[in-house]
Amino acid sequence: MNKPGLVTIGMNELQRVKVIESVVEGRLTGVRAAETWFLQSVARRTTGRQPGT
Numbered sequence: 001m002n003k004p005g006l007v008t009i010g011m012n013e014l015q016r017v018k019v020i021e022s023v024v025e026g027r028l029t030g031v032r033a034a035e036t037w038f039l040q041s042v043a044r045r046t047t048g049r050q051p052g053t
Helices: 011-024 030-047
Strands: none
Touching (some): 011 030
């Protein structure tokens, strides 16, 4: 069981949070974020793993 206040997320969700954070901070455009998500999903479908791993 998790400790109170602790959130457990998977690697996919963590990557998604990082991309959203980059958009909010202005380091990434919404279009680039969408491209990033699309490329990650293509990589997962074709190789069965996350890009960069």
